[in-house]
Amino acid sequence: MENTTLVLRAPLPPFEGSDAAREFIGRLDSFVRQELEPLAVEHGITSENGAPRALLEQVWKRSRDLGFYGMTLPKALGGAGFNIVDHALIKEFIYASGSPFAPHVLGELTGPPRVGALAKQATQDQMDRFILPVARAEKAICFAITEPEAGSDAGALQTRAVREGDSFVLNGTKRFISGSPFCDFAVIICSTSEDPAVRETTAFFVERDREGFRVDAGYKTMAGQSHTGNIVLTDCRIPVANQIGERGRGLALALGRITVNRLLHCPAMLGLARLALEDSLSHAATRRQFGQPIGAFQAVQHLLADMATELAAARALMLSVARTLDAGGEARADASMAKLFCSETAFRIADRAVQVHGGEGIVQGSRVEFLFRLLRMYRVLTGTSEIQRNTIARELLGAAVR
Numbered sequence: 001m002e003n004t005t006l007v008l009r010a011p012l013p014p015f016e017g018s019d020a021a022r023e024f025i026g027r028l029d030s031f032v033r034q035e036l037e038p039l040a041v042e043h044g045i046t047s048e049n050g051a052p053r054a055l056l057e058q059v060w061k062r063s064r065d066l067g068f069y070g071m072t073l074p075k076a077l078g079g080a081g082f083n084i085v086d087h088a089l090i091k092e093f094i095y096a097s098g099s100p101f102a103p104h105v106l107g108e109l110t111g112p113p114r115v116g117a118l119a120k121q122a123t124q125d126q127m128d129r130f131i132l133p134v135a136r137a138e139k140a141i142c143f144a145i146t147e148p149e150a151g152s153d154a155g156a157l158q159t160r161a162v163r164e165g166d167s168f169v170l171n172g173t174k175r176f177i178s179g180s181p182f183c184d185f186a187v188i189i190c191s192t193s194e195d196p197a198v199r200e201t202t203a204f205f206v207e208r209d210r211e212g213f214r215v216d217a218g219y220k221t222m223a224g225q226s227h228t229g230n231i232v233l234t235d236c237r238i239p240v241a242n243q244i245g246e247r248g249r250g251l252a253l254a255l256g257r258i259t260v261n262r263l264l265h266c267p268a269m270l271g272l273a274r275l276a277l278e279d280s281l282s283h284a285a286t287r288r289q290f291g292q293p294i295g296a297f298q299a300v301q302h303l304l305a306d307m308a309t310e311l312a313a314a315r316a317l318m319l320s321v322a323r324t325l326d327a328g329g330e331a332r333a334d335a336s337m338a339k340l341f342c343s344e345t346a347f348r349i350a351d352r353a354v355q356v357h358g359g360e361g362i363v364q365g366s367r368v369e370f371l372f373r374l375l376r377m378y379r380v381l382t383g384t385s386e387i388q389r390n391t392i393a394r395e396l397l398g399a400a401v402r
Contacts, residue, residue, distance in 0.1 A: 031105075040101065047223070047374070069105070073115075084263070084325045087322075088264060092271040095271025095275075096271035114141050114142065115135070121253060125241055142187070145157075148175050163192075167237050168190075174188065174233075185207045188203070188233070189250045190202055203253050206236065212236030262338070262382065269378050277349060284304060284356060303355060307349045321334045333395035344379060347375045
């Protein structure tokens with residue numbers, strides 16, 4: 001992403017996290033500025049020109065050595081023990097840094113956040129073969145639920161796992177799987193029901209090097225990124241020991257932390273939206289028309305004012321829900337409200353950023369043009385805005401619609 005020459009920072013409210021989180025962010029800032037920025041420049045890595053696996057491994061392991069990579073793991077596995085507010089603030093900072101390595105610092109695509117919730121279900125054998133290698137940044141993992149005919153309706157899975165003696169044989173296709181091009185193994189959610197009319201799903205660890213496992217990754221998203229692919233399983237045989245938890249509990253396992261996970265997509269969106277606002281402030285202060293900076297024109301001032309106001313409102317909602325969850329409260333509807341509002345708001349901020357930049361904002365290669373495309377995707381990813389509205393309405397209406 002291309003940086004502007006003058007950077008004006010959008011004002012932040014007083015830091016609301018713990019002292020430990022403040023110190024953690026300070027060390028992260030040094031890592032990003034002193035190591036990741038030069039690394040990206042050296043290898044020509046941008047948000048659209050992704051890093052090869054070997055370079056990502058270098059980032060993962062360095063992040064692990066500095067204590068960042070396993071932050072989200074349970075404390076017993078070396079996690080930092082941060083609450084949800086701290087986690088949100090840390091993640092917001094990483095994405096607001098503008099680093100193309102942002103999704104890899106904590107291992108969000110293929111690392112510890114993908115396996116932390118599985119530790120309670122994993123056998124000791126699975127801990128040794130799958131969980132611990134990911135925690136140590138030795139192996140990469142992805143989580144595969146979505147299929148060509150099973151997106152928002154996650155229970156309508158057609159990928160099947162059939163028991164044959166001491167093995168399961170898997171057939172089917174998983175689509176749009178984040179991190180799959182880099183994975184060493186995947187968590188695959190399959191149908192294990194013998195009756196097609198009965199929904200029964202079970203989770204499995206599946207190694208990439210098994211016969212019948214293929215990753216098709218020859219496409220890019222609208223944001224130009226290529227870290228998504230399809231997993232095709234053709235008579236892929238795995239041992240029974242690769243089953244995760246109980247049979248029939250696959251979706252429950254996958255969605256067990258959906259409320260928290262839904263909320264924790266918000267700091268990424270808001271960190272990116274902050275970048276769009278800061279770039280717009282800098283552009284408004286330096287771009288001159290009719291003998292003065294365009295920031296002197298009320299039309300531009302109002303765009304900037306709306307961007308800052310909506311960012312502050314979305315951030316306040318995110319942190320409010322995080323505090324509710326930290327206090328042990330039920331926040332299913334609230335987390336959906338946060339995901340809905342933050343994704344829609346972040347995209348409006350990116351849209352206004354393009355408007356502030358004018359012609360420069362619609363040229364590929366400018367950061368706000370990239371942010372516009374990326375933040376448009378977040379209205380679809382991790383549960384569309386329409387699905388969030390469905391969840392909110394069901395929680396409001398209760399038993400009347402169940």
